[in-house]
Every structure is written in structure tokens, then in C-alpha cells.
Amino acid sequence: xxDWAPHTVVTDEYIDPAAVTALATLFDDGLxxxxxxxxxxxxxxxxxxxxxxxxxxxxxDGHPFRGSxxxxxxxxRRMFAGGRVEFLAPLRVGDLTxxxxxxxxxxxxxxxxxxxxxxxxxxxxxxxxxxPAVVETQNLIxxxxxxxxxxxxxxxxxxxxxxxxAPFVAxxxxxxxxxxxxxxxxxxxxxxxxxxxxxYDWPYATGVEGYPGLVVHGPLxxxxxxxxxxxxxxxxxxxxxxxxxxxxxxxxxAWLRPSDDGASIALIGPRGLDSGPHTSIDxxx
Numbered sequence: 001x002x003d004w005a006p007h008t009v010v011t012d013e014y015i016d017p018a019a020v021t022a023l024a025t026l027f028d029d030g031l032x033x034x035x036x037x038x039x040x041x042x043x044x045x046x047x048x049x050x051x052x053x054x055x056x057x058x059x060x061d062g063h064p065f066r067g068s069x070x071x072x073x074x075x076x077r078r079m080f081a082g083g084r085v086e087f088l089a090p091l092r093v094g095d096l097t098x099x100x101x102x103x104x105x106x107x108x109x110x111x112x113x114x115x116x117x118x119x120x121x122x123x124x125x126x127x128x129x130x131x132p133a134v135v136e137t138q139n140l141i142x143x144x145x146x147x148x149x150x151x152x153x154x155x156x157x158x159x160x161x162x163x164x165x166a167p168f169v170a171x172x173x174x175x176x177x178x179x180x181x182x183x184x185x186x187x188x189x190x191x192x193x194x195x196x197x198x199x200y201d202w203p204y205a206t207g208v209e210g211y212p213g214l215v216v217h218g219p220l221x222x223x224x225x226x227x228x229x230x231x232x233x234x235x236x237x238x239x240x241x242x243x244x245x246x247x248x249x250x251x252x253x254a255w256l257r258p259s260d261d262g263a264s265i266a267l268i269g270p271r272g273l274d275s276g277p278h279t280s281i282d283x284x285x
Contacts (some may be wrong), residue, residue, distance in 0.1 A: 004071050006103040013141060015040060015048045015095045022191040023047040026184065027227055028166040036094040042087060042237045044227045045125060045134055046219050049099065049194035061209075062195035063225075071106050073117050075142040077209060078196070081118070082217030082243035083138040091133045098126040104137070116143040146207055162251070167224070168231065171255070177222050178254040178267065180216050185250055187218045203238070214250035221248060221279040225265040228256045229283060239284035246278045254278070 017036050022031030024043060034040060040048055053064040066072045091097060103125040104235040108117050118141055125134040164179035171177055186198045197204040198215040207212045222242040229237070248254055248269055263285075266277035 004067060006071075006106075007069070007103040008067055008100055010098065011051075011102050013046075013049045013051075013097050013099050015091060015093055015166045016050070017109065018189060019050055020093050022187070023223075026038050026135060026191065027161055027168065027189050027224075029168045029227065029231060030228060031227075034093050036092075038093050039090040040093060041226070041230055043085060043219075043223050043242075044238055045091065046223065047191050048091075048093070049097070049125075049202075052193045053154060053195075061204075062197040062201075068264065069101070070103065070119060070121075070140075072115075073119070073142045075115065075117060076145040077143045079141045079143070079247075081139040081141045082218075082222075082241075083120075084103075084241045085137075085238045086135045087133070087237060088135065089127050089131055089133040091127065095128050097128070097133065098130070099123045100126075105107060111143070114144040116141055152213050164251075168227070168256075175258050175265070176228060178256050180248075180250050180252075180254070182220060182250055183216060183243065185214055185220075188217055192217070192219065211247070212249060216248040216250060216252075218244040218279065221254075221267050222281060224256055225267060226279045226280060228258060228265050229262070232258065232262065234283075235260055235285050237283050237285060241282040241284075242279070243281075244279050245276065248278045 001022050020034050024059045059065045061066060063078060067259065072250065088181055101121060104122045106117060118139055121138045121140065123136045124132050127133045155176045160183065164181040164184060167179050167184060169177040169179065182200065188193065189199050194217065199209060199211055199217055200214065221244065226240060255272040256265060257268050258265045264280060264282045268281040269278045
């Protein structure tokens with residue numbers, strides 16, 4: 001990375017009502033979709049400000065080539081690891097916002113699975129009056145790929161092919177079951193301008209990156225947890241800390257489980273409580 005240096009990217013963005021509607025219809029959870037002039041719910045800026053890269057800038061994994069805004073890291077797997085989002089003032093559907101983003105740090109580490117690099121990106125979104133509205137620190141992890149056999153991948157398991165319907169299903173004990181299928185993942189990829197092939201390309205996800213199936217987006221899991229808080233009629237949120245600890249694969253069972261005090265919510269995967277959450281959020285009020 002001797003020829004690369006971090007720099008700040010400043011753009012003026014439109015909080016697109018069509019993109020907001022895309023997420024509301026994807027969730028299909030009974031809450032009214034935010035309309036023009038309504039406050040943007042927590043974390044919905046991930047969908048409301050989509051930004052597609054030019055086709056000539058797309059690398060083999062579906063992401064833009066590294067080496068411009070993000071550093072030229074030569075590790076194949078990219079994961080959305082988590083971060084913190086502070087909500088200082090409302091952003092409203094239909095607003096224009098100025099976005100300022102920069103790479104804050106690049107740290108090389110050695111983990112249990114080998115070499116990895118943690119890239120921290122800081123983004124500030126401003127109100128139309130120029131005041132900071134959302135301040136976000138986001139951690140991206142780049143790591144070595146898993147070994148693959150080179151064989152032609154088997155067809156997707158039946159559970160990943162059955163239409164899931166509305167993704168939120170209320171449970172009697174607490175929270176919601178969270179259901180995914182390939183169409184849901186495709187729609188979320190389109191809504192967030194995310195062309196990463198692990199979310200829709202079964203042969204690539206399994207045969208190149210070594211996953212056992214299509215990967216559920218980290219931002220989708222975090223947004224589902226934040227939506228669980230909205231569905232419970234929870235208090236306004238001042239900040240959200242979110243962590244993605246383990247991948248969830250398309251069609252796997254998942255439980256959106258709030259804590260007793262409602263200050264944290266965890267996504268529990270098919271192995272149950274004893275295995276720990278795949279994704280979790282902590283809420284500051």
C-alpha cells in the first residue's frame with residue numbers, strides 16, 4: 001500500500017423515497033413505510049443512499065476495485081464486521097444530505113484463520129442545514145479465503161429455495177423468527193447497491209470463497225435487529241453499536257431475540273443460544 005493514502009470523499013446525496021419503499025416492502029412487517037418528510041428510521045440510511053459503481057470498476061467479487069477509496073488489500077474475503085452509529089439529528093425522506101467519508105485506520109492482524117486486515121471507515125451525514133445528523137464508524141474485515149475442493153458445487157439445499165414469505169414472524173416467547181430466501185437476498189443487494197457475489201451467486205459463494213451457501217448480508221441482519229426494536233414500539237434511539245460475529249446462510253433458522261430490558265437484541269442462529277449470537281446490537285437511548 002505504499003502508493004495509497006487515505007482521503008476524504010464528499011458527496012451530496014438524495015434520501016431516495018423509492019429506496020426507502022424498497023426496504024419497507026422487503027420487510028413487509030405491518031409498519032407504515034416512511035414517506036417523504038418522515039424521519040428515516042435508525043440504520044435505514046444504508047438503504048436510502050444507494051450508490052452504484054460503474055460497471056468498468058467492478059472486480060471479480062462484485063465489489064469495486066480496491067485502491068481508490070479503500071486500500072488495495074490483497075485478501076479475497078470481505079466482511080461487514082460491525083461498528084457504531086450515532087443519531088444526532090433527524091434525516092428525513094426526500095432530504096438532501098452531504099456525506100463525508102474517510103478511511104480512519106488500516107490494521108493488519110493474525111487471527112485463528114490466518115492473516116486479516118481491519119479497515120475502519122468514518123462517515124458523517126449532515127442535515128440540509130449542514131448540521132451533523134448521523135456519525136458512523138464502520139469496521140470492514142478482509143481475510144484469507146477458505147479452502148475449496150474445485151468440484152462443481154452441489155445444488156442449494158431445499159431450505160434455501162423455499163419462498164420464505166414475510167421475513168418477520170412473531171414468536172410467543174419473545175421477538176421474531178427471521179426467514180430468508182434467495183429472492184430476499186437479491187432484493188436487499190439491489191436496494192443497497194451491493195453487487196458482492198456471495199449474496200446471490202451460489203457457484204461463486206461456494207466454489208470460490210468456500211462458503212456452504214449464500215451469505216445473508218451483515219447489514220441486513222443488523223437492520224432486522226433495529227426493526228425488531230421499532231416493531232416493539234421502543235423508545236427513540238441515540239446510538240446503535242452493532243457486531244457481526246458469525247455468518248448466517250440463506251434459509252437457516254434465525255431468532256431475533258430482545259433482552260428483557262430492550263437495550264440489546266441478538267440474532268440467534270440454528271445452533272441456538274449456547275452458540276452465541278451471529279449478530280447483535282446494543283441500543284443507547
